[in-house]
Amino acid sequence: MTAAANAREAILNSVRSALRRGPLDDTRRAELDARRPRHTRPAQDEELVARFIRKFESRAGTTARVASRADVPAAVEAYRVEKGLPARAAVGAALKDLAFPGLEIHHEPAGISETMAVSQALAGIAEPGSLMMASGPASPITHNFVPDDHVVVLDAGAIVGHFEEAWEVLRARPEGMPRATNIISGPSRTADVEQTIQLGAHGPRRVHVIIVG
Amino acid sequence: MTESPTRGPRVGLFATCLMNVFRPNVGFSAVKLLEDAGCTVEVPANQTCCGQPGYNSGDYDAARALARQVIETFEHYDYIVGPSGSCMATIRHDYPVLFQDDPVWLPRAQALSEKAWELLSFLTDVLGATASDSHYDGTVTYHDSCSGLRGLGIKGQPRTLLGEVDGLRLKEMEDSEVCCGFGGTFCVKYPEISEKMVEDKVKNILATGADTVVGGDLGCLMNIAGRLKRINAPVKVFHTAEVLAGLADGPGLAGAAKESD
Amino acid sequence: MEIRSNEFKQRAVFAIHDASLQQALGKARGGFVGKRAQQAAELPEFEQLREEAKNTKNHILDNLDHYLERYEAAVTAAGGHVHWARDAEEARKIILDICKRVDAKTVTKGKSMVSEEIGLNEALIEHGMEVVETDLGEYIIQLAHEPPSHIIAPAVHKTKDQVSDLFEAAHGGPRKTEVPDLVNEARMVLRDKYFRADVGITGGNFLVAETGSSIIVTNEGNGDLTQTLAKVHIVTSGIERVVPTLDDATLFLRLLARSATGQETETYTTISTGPRRADDLDGPEEYHVVLVDNGRSKMLGGRFKDMLRCIRCGACMNHCPVYGAVGGHAYGWVYPGPMGSVLTPLIKGLDNAYDLPNACTLNGRCASVCPVKIPLPDLLRELRHMQHQQDITPVMQRRALKVWRYVATRPKLYHALEQVGARFLSAIARNGSIRRLPLASGWTDVRDLPAPAGRTFLELWQGKRGQK
Numbered sequence: 001m002t003a004a005a006n007a008r009e010a011i012l013n014s015v016r017s018a019l020r021r022g023p024l025d026d027t028r029r030a031e032l033d034a035r036r037p038r039h040t041r042p043a044q045d046e047e048l049v050a051r052f053i054r055k056f057e058s059r060a061g062t063t064a065r066v067a068s069r070a071d072v073p074a075a076v077e078a079y080r081v082e083k084g085l086p087a088r089a090a091v092g093a094a095l096k097d098l099a100f101p102g103l104e105i106h107h108e109p110a111g112i113s114e115t116m117a118v119s120q121a122l123a124g125i126a127e128p129g130s131l132m133m134a135s136g137p138a139s140p141i142t143h144n145f146v147p148d149d150h151v152v153v154l155d156a157g158a159i160v161g162h163f164e165e166a167w168e169v170l171r172a173r174p175e176g177m178p179r180a181t182n183i184i185s186g187p188s189r190t191a192d193v194e195q196t197i198q199l200g201a202h203g204p205r206r207v208h209v210i211i212v213g
Numbered sequence: 214m215t216e217s218p219t220r221g222p223r224v225g226l227f228a229t230c231l232m233n234v235f236r237p238n239v240g241f242s243a244v245k246l247l248e249d250a251g252c253t254v255e256v257p258a259n260q261t262c263c264g265q266p267g268y269n270s271g272d273y274d275a276a277r278a279l280a281r282q283v284i285e286t287f288e289h290y291d292y293i294v295g296p297s298g299s300c301m302a303t304i305r306h307d308y309p310v311l312f313q314d315d316p317v318w319l320p321r322a323q324a325l326s327e328k329a330w331e332l333l334s335f336l337t338d339v340l341g342a343t344a345s346d347s348h349y350d351g352t353v354t355y356h357d358s359c360s361g362l363r364g365l366g367i368k369g370q371p372r373t374l375l376g377e378v379d380g381l382r383l384k385e386m387e388d389s390e391v392c393c394g395f396g397g398t399f400c401v402k403y404p405e406i407s408e409k410m411v412e413d414k415v416k417n418i419l420a421t422g423a424d425t426v427v428g429g430d431l432g433c434l435m436n437i438a439g440r441l442k443r444i445n446a447p448v449k450v451f452h453t454a455e456v457l458a459g460l461a462d463g464p465g466l467a468g469a470a471k472e473s474d
Numbered sequence: 475m476e477i478r479s480n481e482f483k484q485r486a487v488f489a490i491h492d493a494s495l496q497q498a499l500g501k502a503r504g505g506f507v508g509k510r511a512q513q514a515a516e517l518p519e520f521e522q523l524r525e526e527a528k529n530t531k532n533h534i535l536d537n538l539d540h541y542l543e544r545y546e547a548a549v550t551a552a553g554g555h556v557h558w559a560r561d562a563e564e565a566r567k568i569i570l571d572i573c574k575r576v577d578a579k580t581v582t583k584g585k586s587m588v589s590e591e592i593g594l595n596e597a598l599i600e601h602g603m604e605v606v607e608t609d610l611g612e613y614i615i616q617l618a619h620e621p622p623s624h625i626i627a628p629a630v631h632k633t634k635d636q637v638s639d640l641f642e643a644a645h646g647g648p649r650k651t652e653v654p655d656l657v658n659e660a661r662m663v664l665r666d667k668y669f670r671a672d673v674g675i676t677g678g679n680f681l682v683a684e685t686g687s688s689i690i691v692t693n694e695g696n697g698d699l700t701q702t703l704a705k706v707h708i709v710t711s712g713i714e715r716v717v718p719t720l721d722d723a724t725l726f727l728r729l730l731a732r733s734a735t736g737q738e739t740e741t742y743t744t745i746s747t748g749p750r751r752a753d754d755l756d757g758p759e760e761y762h763v764v765l766v767d768n769g770r771s772k773m774l775g776g777r778f779k780d781m782l783r784c785i786r787c788g789a790c791m792n793h794c795p796v797y798g799a800v801g802g803h804a805y806g807w808v809y810p811g812p813m814g815s816v817l818t819p820l821i822k823g824l825d826n827a828y829d830l831p832n833a834c835t836l837n838g839r840c841a842s843v844c845p846v847k848i849p850l851p852d853l854l855r856e857l858r859h860m861q862h863q864q865d866i867t868p869v870m871q872r873r874a875l876k877v878w879r880y881v882a883t884r885p886k887l888y889h890a891l892e893q894v895g896a897r898f899l900s901a902i903a904r905n906g907s908i909r910r911l912p913l914a915s916g917w918t919d920v921r922d923l924p925a926p927a928g929r930t931f932l933e934l935w936q937g938k939r940g941q942k
Binding site for chain 3: 267
């Protein structure tokens, strides 16, 4: 047996001997595999989009709402102009169907000097007011963390109530779990210097959500 | 010992070590409050300590020896009541744990546990007593002793009773639920840490402007009183029972006068 | 990290007299406590969640071997690698081997208490690697060459002025004095490191058996940049951090941020599953998880099983008056406060941390806020019991306990001694109190001893009622 296999067996055996039993039998294992927990979900009595906006904005995130997907580029441009950002952006290929006139865009990962990224969210979670981003060829992870400004497109219909419903969205994906599922609840922040909250620690200084529908 | 004329529950008073030596007035206050509420109070002479110093020092055998003595002494009463959240939490919660593997003593420990009450909680939760006949002139702030608060859920009871006392104004301090730094032997083993903690407690007491601080455990109260005295802060210190019983005369623990024979 | 827990007393006294430390601790205390209380009050289900979290953790621990095997299989299926380490040395070797294989020069690190526990940084640096802590707090203490003093706020003991000094020395001037400028300066310095890193190491708040994922929770986003931009992502985690499903992880996520920083949620919750996929544009090429036992499996068997429920939120230390007085460094190893006072003796040996279980008033505030309801005071007392049984307790204390037991089980003798004591103390008192008592200097060095009136309650009672 290799050293690695030894360590594995030693730890599992040590766990079992501490629990005063041998390996679980197949029946018990099947029971455990079939376990579907139903933990308490905090009650919500608010319309999902309204709750998402209220919660997301409570942590210094900003939002805008547009009627249809075709309105997204104009909303992105309005945000860019308002913040005085350069006319370029890393845009996830998930938004390839949209034209961004006047904006120099690419679909590659974000580089160190990237100023703005535009991404498509997989879902919104109303409970804490958070975005759920699934990484993939059409939505690189670096877009979520490297630029100072992150603009995220979220379909109103993709906002779910609780975390558990968001997990169902992940489980329903034919390609399975992405490398990175990023649940984002506002701009990056730190309180490591004298408990003073400061935005833009390492990730985006600003996160702006464009809710469609 | 003669029998009291009232026909209420028969209560064995647990005379805590600190009360017995340092503040007998608390014991008399407890007896008065219990008798006024209709109890027959007895003080068994065979009692000493609840065993907590041994338990908290990790000497479980010594704690069990003391626990057996307390059980034997008090198990024939309707209730065992003491003016201390700390001692009574030991009897209520720790005795059954100490005897969890002992088929003989476990049922006896459990039976005593079920009738073990801290004084103030017994007066309100069991007897439904009020303090409407009491009088105290002063502004009082209340310190929550940890064992009583977290071990026995004592928080509202003393405040309710104190609120009924004529002439008494209750003023809450900041962090009333934070430990004062007594902690039994902790305060002598780690005096510098204890000092920092009691210093914070005393600052919060002084910030209220209250002329009196009260609480339900003599350990905490002696610690607080001792610190107040050391920094010459003229705040009176009493056990809650003394105030409720109308026996809170003089400066209390912050400088009890010698007994006048 | 070398253990210095047996210097607790000296370090505690030093800490109490350190004005900067006291200033920093004072600022931290109110913030954490108040915000947590507010979050708990705003969530009506909070207490119910604590109970469920306790029960769910107990279920996991009872079936830990099964969930670890399921987790391992799922990680492997997602293209990752699971490594098992019995102790700190094995864990260091596994990580060093990976780093050497990919010829790592720069290693970035997200906050990981397990990596502190196994002394990882020293080992990597010894082998010529540049190790960069990226959590701002960790970065600050790395510059100061200090260990963390808190498990979620590692630099909580530092004042802003001290951070200014450290940054000025490390980055060159001009000296920044405002928080936004300090944070920005660190941001700029660390960006470069993320993009240069060969290996990124993070902790794992939860390991999900259902999906083979590791979950980290951060506010800064440093963990994400660390694990996304490096070629290799290594997760270090204790074996007890596995949870069966994403829904179970949710239960703990609902409690973690609220208990830790008093936030409803932290900014980033990241679920990492395997390395980058074939057509992904970014993400690490390799994904490794190092499962560390280091004494944990032994704890499963006895009274300390409860401790394995810990989700490392830090609420116990935020609410501990002793931690609040002395800060984290006094505890002398990686984990401070109540949870550290239980873990340190168990991992490093009872006799290497005598004071930790004893320097506690058993006030119970830690247990009252613990999101997984660990009975911390009971566990600390249990450690005292083990010390007593193994004769680690000082001789004087053991003798005193013997005498006390002898006397206290003899009521007549006990009462006689109480009477003598009451009279003696009363006799030496002035104005109702005693300023100095040679054998009780621990008491009288810092406060007066209120004097007894002279006769004991039992004496007086027998006198009064006897006459009736």
